[in-house]
Amino acid sequence: MSGASGVQPRSMARQLASLSWPLIGLNVLNVLALAVDTAMCGRLDGADQVLIALGFSTQLIFLLMVAMIGLTVGTVATIARAHGAGDRARVDHTLAQSSQLTVILGLSIGVIGQFVAGPFVSAMGGSDEVRAIAVTYLRPLLAGTALPYLSILYAAALRGVGNTRLAFVVALVINGLNAFFNYGLILGHWGMPALGLRGAAYGTVLAYFFGVILMMSLLLQGQVPALGLRVRLVAIDRPMAKELLRIGWPAAFDMVVLNAAFLSIVGMLGRIDELAVAAHGIGLRVQALAFVPGMSVSQATGALVGQALGAGNIERARQVLRASVRLSMAIMTTLGALIIAAGAQIVTVFDVDPLSSLGQFSLDWMKLLGYGMPIVGFYVAYVGLLQGAGATRVSLRINLMTTFGFQIPLSYFLGFPMGLGAWGVWAAFPLAFLFKAALAHRAYKTDMWAALGSRGRR
Numbered sequence: 001m002s003g004a005s006g007v008q009p010r011s012m013a014r015q016l017a018s019l020s021w022p023l024i025g026l027n028v029l030n031v032l033a034l035a036v037d038t039a040m041c042g043r044l045d046g047a048d049q050v051l052i053a054l055g056f057s058t059q060l061i062f063l064l065m066v067a068m069i070g071l072t073v074g075t076v077a078t079i080a081r082a083h084g085a086g087d088r089a090r091v092d093h094t095l096a097q098s099s100q101l102t103v104i105l106g107l108s109i110g111v112i113g114q115f116v117a118g119p120f121v122s123a124m125g126g127s128d129e130v131r132a133i134a135v136t137y138l139r140p141l142l143a144g145t146a147l148p149y150l151s152i153l154y155a156a157a158l159r160g161v162g163n164t165r166l167a168f169v170v171a172l173v174i175n176g177l178n179a180f181f182n183y184g185l186i187l188g189h190w191g192m193p194a195l196g197l198r199g200a201a202y203g204t205v206l207a208y209f210f211g212v213i214l215m216m217s218l219l220l221q222g223q224v225p226a227l228g229l230r231v232r233l234v235a236i237d238r239p240m241a242k243e244l245l246r247i248g249w250p251a252a253f254d255m256v257v258l259n260a261a262f263l264s265i266v267g268m269l270g271r272i273d274e275l276a277v278a279a280h281g282i283g284l285r286v287q288a289l290a291f292v293p294g295m296s297v298s299q300a301t302g303a304l305v306g307q308a309l310g311a312g313n314i315e316r317a318r319q320v321l322r323a324s325v326r327l328s329m330a331i332m333t334t335l336g337a338l339i340i341a342a343g344a345q346i347v348t349v350f351d352v353d354p355l356s357s358l359g360q361f362s363l364d365w366m367k368l369l370g371y372g373m374p375i376v377g378f379y380v381a382y383v384g385l386l387q388g389a390g391a392t393r394v395s396l397r398i399n400l401m402t403t404f405g406f407q408i409p410l411s412y413f414l415g416f417p418m419g420l421g422a423w424g425v426w427a428a429f430p431l432a433f434l435f436k437a438a439l440a441h442r443a444y445k446t447d448m449w450a451a452l453g454s455r456g457r458r
Contacts, residue, residue: 012316013323016300020327022164023296026155028289029171036179037200038285040186042351044196048358051350052274053133053197055281056121059266060138063259064109068149070252071101072156073302074244077390079160080303083226084310092228095157097240100233102153106146113142124263125270125277137197144205150212154219159303161226166218174211181206250392257399261429264408268415268425276422279361282350287369290335294373294380297328301384309389314450317385321444324381329374336373339366364423372430375437382440391449398439407432 041050075098082090117138121131151174155167181192181203188194195202219229262284269276301324308316339346343363344354352359386395407428414424443449 012319013327016297016304016320016323016327019159019162019164019300019303020293020297022168023159023299024293026164026168026171027292027296027299029168029175030152032175032178032289036175036182037186037204038282039350040182041197041200043187047351048275048278049130049133050197051278051281051358052126053121053130053137055277055284056124056126056130056266057134057138057141058281058284059124059259059263060113060117060120061141062262063256064113064142064145066252066255066259067105067109068102068152069255070248070250071098071105071244072152072248073251073387073392074098074246074248075153076156076160076299076302077247077306077388078240078243079157079227080306080388081310081390083161084307088226088228091161091226092230093237094240094244095227096230096234097237098153098157098244099150099229100236101241101244102149103146106149109149110143110145113145114139117142124266125274127274130274133197137201139201140198141201141204144208147205147208147212151208151215154212154215157227158224159299160306161224162303162307163224163226164300166224167215170211170215170218173214174207177210178204178207247390247392250396251387254392254396254399257396257403261403261407261432265411265425265429268411269422272415272422272425273357273361275358276361276425278358279365279422280426282347282352282362283365283369285350286339286346286366290332290339290369290373291376291380293331293335294328294377297324297331297377298380298384298387300324301381302388305385305388306390309450317389317450321381321385324384325378328377328381330377332373332377336370339370339373343367343370361422365426368423368426368430372433375430375433379433379437379440382437382444385444386440386449389449391443394443394449395440398436398443401439402432402435406435 038051038054041047041054044050075094078094079091082088082094118131118135121134126134151170155164155171158164158167182200184190184192185195185199185203186197187199193199216229216231218224219227220231222228266277266280269280301320304320305317308314308320343366344359346366347354347359347362350362352362354360354363383395386392410428410431411425414420414427415422418424420427
């Protein structure tokens with residue numbers, strides 16, 4: 001039986017899956033850029049110290065990306081609603097404004113990162129040796145921040161108009177180049193200098209440089225009829241910037257809260273055992289890959305919900321959510337089972353012995369992630385709905401309450417007073433998603449998101 005919109009549930013599920021699968025591929029490839037760095041650097045001399053440095057580095061990269069995540073969420077919601085309303089001029093204007101804001105943001109983060117990289121690692125409990133290694137990697141990588149940010153923005157804009165395949169193809173190119181340059185510059189192959197960890201940073205920046213040039217060329221050639229790119233400076237549209245900020249800042253702060261949760265974990269682990277920090281870094285690579293399908297379905301959900309609300313069709317937005325919950329939970333449950341079953345094999349990919357102390361820490365972290373995957377799948381579907389509707393403050397409130405009121409206190413309690421060590425610190429992370437899921441479902445039932453999304457139409 002069809003809903004009020006006349007869209008059959010199976011048709012909606014197919015549409016969501018069609019939009020999601022290229023996003024899954026795209027996001028997996030984006031995560032692989034860092035995973036390749038980790039796997040290759042694990043073969044360098046002093047690999048344990050290198051992996052510890054990469055664990056701290058990953059946290060800083062995620063923390064500095066929060067503003068870009070906010071801009072991306074605002075861009076997708078605005079473009080999707082404009083596209084759903086058939087307002088092509090607003091779609092192109094949003095992309096032009098967002099592109100300039102992204103360049104400004106990327107350059108600013110690149111400069112700030114040069115000063116905070118070293119102090120950040122020290123503040124998180126890294127030794128002087130680990131700090132020196134991490135800075136060697138972070139400084140050249142952060143200098144090129146605008147390049148991956150532009151890549152993220154263009155993929156988001158394409159998602160807003162329902163095109164996810166082009167960004168996936170470009171990501172294939174970027175990752176191929178990343179593997180090529182990293183293999184050459186880290187280990188000194190194909191006539192390139194062996195720069196070690198610094199080579200990983202240079203290789204990644206070069207790969208994104210060529211990828212952004214390719215994406216811009218395709219958009220300028222009109223390969224996507226629903227989206228146009230103009231390469232020229234335009235005056236900043238302050239009302240537009242405020243609208244992007246209104247939608248995006250809660251999503252950005254949401255990421256700050258998420259990173260606060262991870263930073264609290266790293267800080268606690270650093271006071272238990274530095275090898276647990278290295279294991280956390282390895283686990284973050286696995287987690288990033290494992291969360292990709294659910295987050296991709298969430299991103300597709302946001303785009304389709306935005307389009308539905310832009311067209312004034314609330315029932316269609318509800319259908320999107322129902323299909324999203326089913327698809328996301330099915331995928332994430334399957335992946336969770338695979339992580340639990342293949343943990344030892346996954347650890348060896350990073351050239352770590354599963355029986356070593358580092359290997360045992362890594363296995364503990366990954367098993368806990370695996371058990372929490374089904375509820376993560378449920379929760380991220382609702383996040384997609386809220387972001388597509390522009391109701392980002394709701395998801396922020398949920399994250400604030402669960403992170404600071406439950407997860408961080410529980411991590412400390414289990415890890416230290418209860419004496420469970422690293423396992424206890426990690427265990428609170430998946431448990432927190434139970435509360436997030438319950439609060440998100442409750443927010444959905446209020447219908448506030450629908451009213452807010454409808455007000456966002458122009």
